[in-house]
Amino acid sequence: MDAGFSFSREALDPAALARLLADxxxxxxxTFDGRVRDHxxxxxxxxxxxxxxxxxxxxxxxxxxxxxxARFAIVQARCVHRLGPLxxxxxxxxxxxxxxxxxxxxxxxxxxIDEVKDRVxxxxxxxxxxxxxxxxxxxxxxx
Amino acid sequence: xxxxxxxxxxxxREHTGRGAEEVHTxxxxxxxLFSELDxxxxxxxxxxxxxxxxxxxxxxxxxxxxxDTIVFIPPVAGG
Numbered sequence: 001m002d003a004g005f006s007f008s009r010e011a012l013d014p015a016a017l018a019r020l021l022a023d024x025x026x027x028x029x030x031t032f033d034g035r036v037r038d039h040x041x042x043x044x045x046x047x048x049x050x051x052x053x054x055x056x057x058x059x060x061x062x063x064x065x066x067x068x069x070a071r072f073a074i075v076q077a078r079c080v081h082r083l084g085p086l087x088x089x090x091x092x093x094x095x096x097x098x099x100x101x102x103x104x105x106x107x108x109x110x111x112x113i114d115e116v117k118d119r120v121x122x123x124x125x126x127x128x129x130x131x132x133x134x135x136x137x138x139x140x141x142x143x
Numbered sequence: 144x145x146x147x148x149x150x151x152x153x154x155x156r157e158h159t160g161r162g163a164e165e166v167h168t169x170x171x172x173x174x175x176l177f178s179e180l181d182x183x184x185x186x187x188x189x190x191x192x193x194x195x196x197x198x199x200x201x202x203x204x205x206x207x208x209x210x211d212t213i214v215f216i217p218p219v220a221g222g
Contacts, residue, residue: 034222050221051152051153051156052152052221053150053152053195053214053216055198056195056198056199056200056214059198059199060200081221081222092222093221093222113222116221116222117219117220117221117222118219119219120219120221121152121195121214121216121219122219122220122221122222123152123153123154123217123219123220123221124220124221125153135153135154135217135220136220137190137217137218137219137220138153138154138187138189138190138217138218138220139190140188140189140190141190
């Protein structure tokens with residue numbers, strides 16, 4: 001069983017990443033590209049930056065993948081996350097899952113991206129068209 | 144007195160103006176260490192804050208020992 005969570009400071013190549021999961025026993029390959037979006041909560045986003053606590057993030061990301069391999073009938077799972085400055089449209093995070101059948105491949109891919117976003121110590125700073133910027137999820141909302 | 148390394152990420156890194164520092168502390172727990180540093184820096188209010196010691200998530204009541212690396216983890220936003 002092969003699994004891995006890793007970071008990249010270079011542009012991701014989803015087609016090349018998907019080839020790493022090639023396996024003749026697998027009828028399903030489900031991949032997810034998380035891309036840099038040009039808006040968030042009504043504000044126009046120009047670019048963003050990711051920062052990671054890499055030592056812990058690689059461990060926690062690996063645990064997410066191990067959980068997916070234990071919970072779902074899948075063969076391989078990988079996740080790669082970008083760090084540093086990103087432009088609109090770039091792939092910020094890639095998840096790939098191979099499985100004998102599609103059902104668990106879809107479910108595992110969804111599980112991995114949801115858990116990575118929720119648990120892995122990575123931070124996103126958005127830069128807006130109005131000149132402002134902010135770290136996502138770090139604002140204290142006024143009641 | 145323990146000598147620990149504290150690392151800062153994201154808005155805490157920007158707020159303190161440093162990625163890491165060595166801290167000499169009397170604090171017995173991570174919570175007490177955070178209070179000491181908060182008194183020095185006046186950290187921004189956050190919706191939540193987690194803790195890591197030596198690259199593993201830990202409870203705020205965990206003891207702080209000489210040589211530990213401590214990280215305060217603001218709300219994450221990968222993906």
